[in-house]
Each structure stands twice: as structure tokens, then as C-alpha cells.
Amino acid sequence: MEKRELLYEGKAKKLFTTDDSNLLISEFKDDLTAFNGAKKSSETGKGALNNKISTELFKLLESQGVPTHFVAMLDDNHMLHKRVDVILIEVIVRNIATGSLSKNLGIPDGKVLPFTLVEFDYKNDELGDPKLNDQHCLILELVESTQELDQLRAMARQINDILRPFFKEKGLNLVDFKLEFGKDADGNIILADEISPDNCRFWDIETGEKMDKDRFRQGMGGLKVAYEEVLHRILGEHS
Ligand code: C5P
Secondary structure (H helix, E strand, O other): OOOOOEEEEOOOEEEEEOOOOOEEEEEEOOEEEEOOOOEEEEOOOHHHHHHHHHHHHHHHHHHOOOOEOEEEEEEOOEEEEEOOEEOOEEEEEEEEOOHHHHHHHOOOOOOEEEEEEEEEEEOOHHHOOOEEOHHHHHHOOOOOOHHHHHHHHHHHHHHHHHHHHHHHHOOEEEEEEEEEEEEOOOOOEEEEOOOOOOOEEEEEOOOOOEOOOHHHHOOOOOHHHHHHHHHHHHOOOOO
């Protein structure tokens, strides 16, 4: 399967058409951005690591019955996947308070939440991805019904119920993460985008060390080593 036209260039990926109108290719870039694009950098090899990590996690989720857009990893930086109509809602799942939750609501950083929190953010860079409630989602026509919002929440919890114990076994706390969904050619809601340390927070269970994009957001360095360690642990090469 070959790349044809560039359809869209995002902050972390380029999207290409293929000779099959139902399939697209994502090219994972080495670019790093934070704070809605205000902080920018690049890390050679980061794109390939995210492609490999996402591939493993999509395969795991598919094997547990979660429908995803994943079709195949083509090479280090390219993933073949289904074309979807993207739902412009970023579904945020949180097990432990940190980041914007702690900042906005004053919940102590590191507090384990009494239950898993699922939130919706508007996928809109111009507006700075504001928080949405169900009524906002319906007024903005981001989904067709409340049932679809319930389905997004249910799928997000199902994904968390698979990933959280999976990472615990690998010595990592899955603190929080962002998911994106879309509708496939048959109108079914499926998981899209990527699942990588760019959009998840992982804390080492023993040391508390951050193993994700917060290393870039907070100027800590060592991002690539951390992403490599996440991939090794996923592959069962826990050192
Ligand atoms: O910044 P905040 O605490 O809201 O982030 C929650 C989770 O969602 C983090 O894992 C972060 O990486 C992810 N996220 C993302 N893209 C965004 C906003 C948040 O991947 N635009």
C-alpha cells in the first residue's frame, strides 16, 4: 500500500490517502509540541517509537474486543488504518489527579481518584480545546445523540480496564490518557488516532519517574530514553 496525496498535516502526524478509499496512512513525525503548539521541538526516533507503541496497544485492544482503526504497521514511521469521520471530542480518562485536573480543580497532584474520571474536551486548537459537557456536545452537533456520548464513555472505560492492569504488570501506573474516536464506513464508532506516551501519562510504579511527554512539557530531558523504556516494557523486555 502506497502513500498518495497528503490529506492533512497535524502536530504529530501526516495523513495520506492510499489507492483504497477506505484506508489511509499516518506518518508519525518526530515533532514535539506542547501547550497547544506554543512549545515546539523535535526528537529523532520519537515518531517510530510512537508508531510501534500504538501498534502494540491497538493489537492488544483489538484482541480484547475493542474496535480500532488499526490495520497494519507498514514500516518504522507508517501505519495503515481505516478512514474514519473523526468525532471532534478528545476523550480524557483519568485514574490519578495531575496536569490540568489538579491545576483547574485544586485536587492534589498524585491523588488516586475514587473512581475513573472520563471527561470530554472540544478538539479545536483555535479555542484551546475547552471542556465540554453533554449538552455542549449536542449543541455543537459533535455527536448525533446522548447514546453516542454514553458509548464513548463506555468504550473509554473498557479501554482503561484493559490498559491499566496491562501497564501495572509492566511496572507502570497509567495515570491518564486521551483518546479519539471516529465513525467507520458503516457508521460504527471505533478507536482512532494513536495511543502513545505523547497522549498518555505513565509513572514508574517503584520510582514515580515520569515516562511520557511531561518530560518535554516540563523540560526534564530524557524523553526518548523514557519512550524506549515504555516500548521495551510493552514488549515484555522489562529491565
Ligand atoms: O493536560 P491534561 O492534564 O488535561 O492531560 C490529560 C491527558 O490527556 C494527558 O495524558 C495528556 O497527555 C492528554 N492530552 C492529549 N492531548 C491534549 C490534551 C491532553 O494527549 N490536547
